Amino acid sequence: QKEVEQDPGPLSVPEGAIVSLNCTYSNSAFQYFMWYRQYSRKGPELLMYTYSSGNKEDGRFTAQVDKSSKYISLFIRDSQPSDSATYLCAGRGNTPLVFGKGTRLSVIA
């Protein structure tokens, strides 16, 4: 079993939609969770960073962590064509980050 599982998509939504991206993880030692956004031919860019369980909001983005079910989510409100990218979830404990495969998102104008 991979430590971080993520549906690779692709996911296609109309502009303005609410997008829900999800990951599951298996390592109980994970305490720090991150979402990265990666545009084509660019490196991953840190989008959201959460510690332990709970929610964190930043503009149109909300990250959720549920440690009891080992489930992490990223919500994008009022999605824009510029949100079209691959979104990578990642988790860590005292070790380097472990990444999911990434979900490719297309927001259609």
Add this chain to the structure above:
Amino acid sequence: EADIYQTPRYLVIGTGKKITLECSQTMGHDKMYWYQQDPGMELHLIHYSYGVNSTEKGDLSSESTVSRIRTEHFPLTLESARPSHTSQYLCASSDTGVSQPQHFGDGTRLSIL
């Protein structure tokens, strides 16, 4: 804004050549990492360093080697490139502390003919 630079951005080279991929960061981060990323696949950690003269192998076995002689510089070397080394290589760095996130460069896309 993270300042981490990778060169070259793209490299097409023949089999058997020695290759060095450069990675430099200007943030004074102690920790640096090399990941390999194939299309549609997750990032795989191949090397990391927690400081000068410290290097460790990651989860994915790699024929590459790394060195960390200066804090800001973490080059990756392939002594004899093969087509199986074709991939994207991403360098990252983070500050000291387990809670610190990693910041990435834009990668080197390597093609071995």
